[in-house]
């Protein structure tokens with residue numbers, strides 16, 4: 063099919079105003095939050111499942127690859143259009159269809175913003191637990207595709223532990239339901255394997271997720287430590303007490319400096335690490351366990367410990383952590399965030415090795431991470447205007463990933479493989495392991511026309527492009 | 538032919554790996570051979586051989602749930618994984634552990650207890666139930682409301698494909714999105730896609746204190762409505778279960794003794810269990826508030842039990858379905874949205890087989906209701922006269938489950954009935970995708986043929 067006719071077909075389905083195809087207008091869809099880039103041929107904004115189904119069926123017939131797009135905050139290039147492909151953007155499908163308080167679940171369209179769902183649920187004393195740091199901007203559809211995590215996933219699990227059912231459109235336009243509103247269903251757990259499939263199995267058009275009750279009490283602890291190693295011993299001490307906090311986050315000295323420059327979070331200038339711990343539960347639990355946490359922080363060498371229970375005061379303690387990535391813009395024009403995971407006990411040692419990488423490549427590295435999960439986020443700081451800077455950064459990033467794998471960890475804890483890490487997949491998985499994964503993709507999408515070219519290595523060199531350190535969001 | 542598969546397996550692995558077939562029947566089918574490999578290399582050899590010869594293979598852990606699933610199309614070789622029983626790696630400070638699939642749940646929990654941790658898997662008969670079997674079945678137990686299903690705790694898996702090729706997915710870290718999450722695919726696939734040989738889990742610390750509230754109610758309906766109120770309160774337990782009289786009549790002595798003051802005499806009386814654990818003070822407060830709430834919501838009486846006795850109750854409830862099933866005419870597990878549990882229980886409670894109502898074990902938090910129709914003493918198993926009422930009850934239960942958007946799995950029924958139904962119920966609209974997966978993973982269809990949904 064000739065492209066013009068294809069375009070007409072798309073316009074016929076969603077209306078002319080809902081197809082973007084002029085090259086100037088397409089530029090904003092060339093990026094997501096990653097260091098990759100790819101111009102789509104067109105971006106389509108469907109209004110409902112039926113339109114999605116028709117668009118995909120038409121593209122399939124025309125042999126045009128399709129990639130879904132939520133909010134474009136992805137950090138592994140997941141939403142980057144494949145060559146000759148179109149994007150299906152879910153911006154218009156952003157309704158919260160139902161919050162069922164009796165059943166503690168919500169039914170939403172994929173374009174709903176993560177934080178909007180949580181805010182809405184809280185009106186009924188419920189909440190949506192997975193809270194990526196990008197929650198003000200990212201969509202539930204994108205969260206499903208990446209199996210997003212967040213600070214509170216330590217206690218409550220990541221997105222996959224909260225998805226009940228999905229309505230998805232397959233590559234030929236067929237609509238199927240995976241999972242259900244009940245907790246248990248029969249047959250293979252397709253909603254489980256769909257979650258985290260990075261948009262390659264189908265496009266989710268309706269999403270049912272579990273909501274949890276808001277706890278009676280929440281207490282946040284902020285510990286200031288002389289250095290990251292000491293803060294890591296505090297993490298181990300807390301775990302050793304048989305405590306699984308709701309959240310356990312850390313930022314290092316360079317991040318602290320950046321945060322202080324942008325927005326005084328009250329951290330001392332010479333602080334080497336800030337540890338944030340949050341406890342939730344009955345007041346009695348928070349009191350009893352809180353005492354143990356506080357003692358553990360002092361015993362392991364905290365120089366200051368602050369606690370808060372009232373919502374606004376807790377918010378104040380979180381300010382530095384939540385604004386950390388945005389603040390990095392104050393010390394370097396660009397950052398490249400690596401998303402490695404290691405066993406919790408390896409954290410201190412691996413962070414030491416990461417520092418070595420920074421020294422070797424002469425790159426400043428700021429660390430902001432989910433310490434409780436062993437999920438590190440070294441941010442490699444650079445200036446893309448310097449020739450060769452980006453290539454150097456990507457090389458150093460690959461080295462960090464290798465360090466994580468060697469320490470018994472893996473390439474990505476929450477951001478996905480996408481384009482970014484696909485050539486590194488053989489560090490973790492054998493040909494046979496990947497072949498089994500591809501069998502599942504073939505079962506969902508035999509023609510591999512949804513988000514092709516992602517996740518699995520194909521020998522193509524990763525050619526990154528920089529993006530600014532403050533992605534225009536207040537995260 | 539009879540002995541030839543066994544002979545060939547002996548040639549392949551040596552005589553000690555091949556066992557007599559007695560006691561290994563599956564749904565009335567006697568396998569031609571039973572093989573018990575020493576390690577995963579031998580498992581792989583068996584599979585490679587079987588896939589070339591197109592010999593059907595039925596993987597087996599502790600054999601506690603071999604009755605689950607449709608009657609297999611063929612049952613050539615039973616593959617007993619019991620010798621793969623090592624704990625491979627346990628790091629208490631990481632709160633993760635990696636085990637071989639044949640390790641029993643009891644032995645695993647015992648080893649993890651040395652690090653004051655446990656894996657939140659639940660299964661009946663834990664000293665026989667293996668990790669591989671629990672994952673393949675994929676279901677939970679009385680604490681599913683709090684812990685969810687085995688899928689929530691599995692972080693990595695090692696599988697042998699039907700042709701014996703070793704593959705893995707996930708890893709040993711608690712958070713991981715590297716590659717597709719095949720952990721989810723294998724969990725609950727009833728051994729139809731590959732043979733699980735290794736699994737890694739995330740763990741939880743053992744709670745220092747646990748307690749159970751036992752409460753009697755005038756009816757199961759009353760107990761379920763009180764249970765829902767409790768589950769929606771700050772005093773919510775980890776799990777809540779109500780059982781009808783027929784089930785409470787089988788209470789083991791210790792539970793019986795604990796419940797003697799609850800007035801369980803009446804036919805309609807239901808007994809409820811609310812399970813708590815955590816720090817001592819908070820647990821006591823929860824139990825106090827919960828007891829008050831249950832009384833206010835119509836409980837006849839409430840009894841409080843703590844620590845080891847409380848754990849005994851949990852054990853009893855977890856084991857009860859497998860204890861009761863063999864003496865039942867039909868056992869169905871209905872899964873619905875939690876808000877529909879009470880209505881489902883009420884409607885299913887009116888379905889009769891030979892004039893008898895089902896006994897029930899209902900979990901209004903997770904939304905699951907097990908129905909046990911008693912087997913009449915004079916009943917001739919397998920006689921055609923007795924099949925129709927059972928088939929009718931299956932049909933009626935399914936209609937109710939469907940109406941509430943749920944499912945109804947036949948867990949136990951006479952063989953002649955089983956041969957006529959799909960125990961998993963009606964196929965969802967995604968069955969075609971499931972078939973695609975099975976065809977690609979197991980093109981010659983040798984693993985557990987026909988046992989899964991839609992004849993997969």
Ligand SMILES: Cc1cc2nc3c(=O)[nH]c(=O)nc-3n(C[C@H](O)[C@H](O)[C@H](O)COP(=O)(O)OP(=O)(O)OC[C@H]3O[C@@H](n4cnc5c(N)ncnc54)[C@H](O)[C@@H]3O)c2cc1C
Pocket residue numbers: 094095129130131132133134135136137139140141142152172193194195196199200201202203204205206207208209210211212213260261262264265266267387476477513533537
């Ligand atoms: C500052 C910052 C902080 C972040 N913090 C976190 C964090 O703490 N935890 C975390 O997990 N991530 C984090 N992220 C990454 C990102 O926000 C998440 O991956 C998020 O889930 C992406 O959502 P999105 O709507 O932006 O998806 P997009 O970037 O638009 O798309 C991501 C992928 O989802 C696919 N997709 C989108 N919609 C659908 C659909 N309906 N059906 C099928 N596939 C679809 C796309 O094709 C693509 O492959 C962060 C990002 C930034 C920029």
